[in-house]
Amino acid sequence: MILENEPVPGYSLPLLPGHVSPGRLERLLRAGTFAITSEIDPPDSADPGEVLKRAAIFDGHVDALNATDGSGANCHMSSVGVCSLLTRVGYATILQMSCRDRNRIAMQGEILGAAAMGACNLLCLTGDGVQAGDHPQAKPVFDLDSMSLLTIARGMRDECRFQSGRRLDTPPRIFLGAVENPFAPPHDLRPHRLAKKVAAGAQFFQTQYCFDIEQLRDFMLKVNDLGLLEGPGRVFILPGIGPLATARSARWIRDKVPGVHIPESVIRRLEGALDQKEEGKRLCMELLNQIREMPGVSGAHIMAYRQEHSVAEIIETTGVLEGRVPWYPGRNEPRDLDPESL
Amino acid sequence: MYRVRRWVVRHSRAFEILYRGLESILIRLDPVWNRLGHARLEAPFSWVERVVKGLLFDCRMCGQCTLGATGMSCPMNCPKQLRNGPCGGVRGDGRCEVKPEMVCVWVDAWTGSQAMKGESDIQVLQEPVDFRLAGSSSWLRVVREASRVTGGDGRGQRPR
Numbered sequence: 001m002i003l004e005n006e007p008v009p010g011y012s013l014p015l016l017p018g019h020v021s022p023g024r025l026e027r028l029l030r031a032g033t034f035a036i037t038s039e040i041d042p043p044d045s046a047d048p049g050e051v052l053k054r055a056a057i058f059d060g061h062v063d064a065l066n067a068t069d070g071s072g073a074n075c076h077m078s079s080v081g082v083c084s085l086l087t088r089v090g091y092a093t094i095l096q097m098s099c100r101d102r103n104r105i106a107m108q109g110e111i112l113g114a115a116a117m118g119a120c121n122l123l124c125l126t127g128d129g130v131q132a133g134d135h136p137q138a139k140p141v142f143d144l145d146s147m148s149l150l151t152i153a154r155g156m157r158d159e160c161r162f163q164s165g166r167r168l169d170t171p172p173r174i175f176l177g178a179v180e181n182p183f184a185p186p187h188d189l190r191p192h193r194l195a196k197k198v199a200a201g202a203q204f205f206q207t208q209y210c211f212d213i214e215q216l217r218d219f220m221l222k223v224n225d226l227g228l229l230e231g232p233g234r235v236f237i238l239p240g241i242g243p244l245a246t247a248r249s250a251r252w253i254r255d256k257v258p259g260v261h262i263p264e265s266v267i268r269r270l271e272g273a274l275d276q277k278e279e280g281k282r283l284c285m286e287l288l289n290q291i292r293e294m295p296g297v298s299g300a301h302i303m304a305y306r307q308e309h310s311v312a313e314i315i316e317t318t319g320v321l322e323g324r325v326p327w328y329p330g331r332n333e334p335r336d337l338d339p340e341s342l
Numbered sequence: 343m344y345r346v347r348r349w350v351v352r353h354s355r356a357f358e359i360l361y362r363g364l365e366s367i368l369i370r371l372d373p374v375w376n377r378l379g380h381a382r383l384e385a386p387f388s389w390v391e392r393v394v395k396g397l398l399f400d401c402r403m404c405g406q407c408t409l410g411a412t413g414m415s416c417p418m419n420c421p422k423q424l425r426n427g428p429c430g431g432v433r434g435d436g437r438c439e440v441k442p443e444m445v446c447v448w449v450d451a452w453t454g455s456q457a458m459k460g461e462s463d464i465q466v467l468q469e470p471v472d473f474r475l476a477g478s479s480s481w482l483r484v485v486r487e488a489s490r491v492t493g494g495d496g497r498g499q500r501p502r
Contacts, residue, residue, distance in 0.1 A: 145426050
């Protein structure tokens with residue numbers, strides 16, 4: 001889809017009525033288009049070229065790229081750094097901000113900095129505990145929870161002030177997102193927790209990996225019953241999916257990655273396959289097709305850690321974009337991307 | 343103590359009644375507290391709270407008690423100190439992602455809240471912690487806030 005006033009790379013679109021951000025993701029979602037987001041693997045490197053190379057893997061297949069913030073409590077290039085590099089060449093980014101590593105002073109400063117660098121989407125997360133990552137000896141900060149971060153970010157945008165009440169000269173024009181895990185206990189509380197996040201300011205949601213479509217369906221029905229999927233203030237939900245590489249890695253993820261629930265039947269299905277990697281992709285495509293048909297869903301978030309190249313195939317095979325080619329640098333006028341020239 | 347605080351959650355309704363009663367007594371005694379002076383009472387009050395709430399709830403003395411909205415399960419025992427619901431890392435069996443030896447504080451909070459009269463209070467958005475209040479008396483603060491809001495009789499307040 002070619003949007004009106006297609007962006008000059010790195011520059012924001014004009015703000016439409018009823019929109020809070022000048023970004024493409026909000027426009028697509030509000031227009032009712034099934035949106036696809038994915039996640040860039042942030043490098044353990046100070047090389048900007050590496051970021052652009054890793055982003056180019058998704059060119060033409062995704063509408064926005066998540067820049068993770070020390071996911072799994074492991075050290076990588078910061079999400080603000082990754083987003084700044086990507087927005088400079090025109091990519092739509094989703095800046096993840098976790099409450100684990102910074103206090104409210106640092107986070108509010110980062111929101112302003114990121115918005116000034118062209119980040120239009122902010123995903124507020126609690127963050128994994130430090131015990132899960134490569135620096136278990138670090139101090140867990142958790143000055144705010146994701147709910148408070150949302151409230152503060154919304155206050156900065158809509159009321160033009162810091163939490164302290166001090167005025168901002170120019171507010172950050174950001175579309176606010178949050179995460180939810182419909183697959184973790186206490187299951188009955190999860191839809192209410194999503195509603196609480198909406199009350200705190202969340203406008204779109206990405207969920208944890210879904211491997212249990214019935215549980216997701218049940219969750220979506222409950223969210224719908226709470227009246228959150230209708231009207232001008234509706235929320236946009238993008239369930240998370242991803243290809244599993246092998247049964248062994250699926251077991252490892254289930255046991256070691258906090259919050260990922262993989263049913264035993266899925267693992268057995270992988271074990272029984274001749275080519276486990278292909279079967280993992282096939283399962284992901286089946287889930288994507290089922291999610292696309294699910295009422296109330298606005299898109300999908302594909303997390304393919306260390307399998308980033310498979311995202312294109314998953315998108316192409318399922319045809320979820322319906323012929324649409326999301327914008328990427330050089331889509332309209334192919335040109336050489338030289339990181340040295342940045 | 344872990345076992346005591348889980349026992350409290352199992353009896354959340356009884357503690358809700360107890361807390362509500364205690365609160366209304368404290369608020370009714372507001373003129374007494376005012377005569378003695380809140381500043382002078384701060385030390386003995388926070389000492390009592392530290393001992394009593396420490397025993398019952400594993401209280402961390404954040405100074406901003408939300409027990410009535412968290413099923414009588416103190417959210418400051420969450421390793422991430424989440425005050426608005428569980429994180430996404432809760433294990434399949436309901437145990438904590440960071441400390442698997444304990445049940446998630448919010449799994450307990452949800453169970454506790456469902457037995458309470460104010461069961462929907464768990465859906466009320468809690469403000470971020472004001473770390474200046476750490477170590478201070480939450481009860482005296484409730485009394486001060488109630489007398490400011492209602493002019494002294496404290497009706498219509500939620501239990502803390």
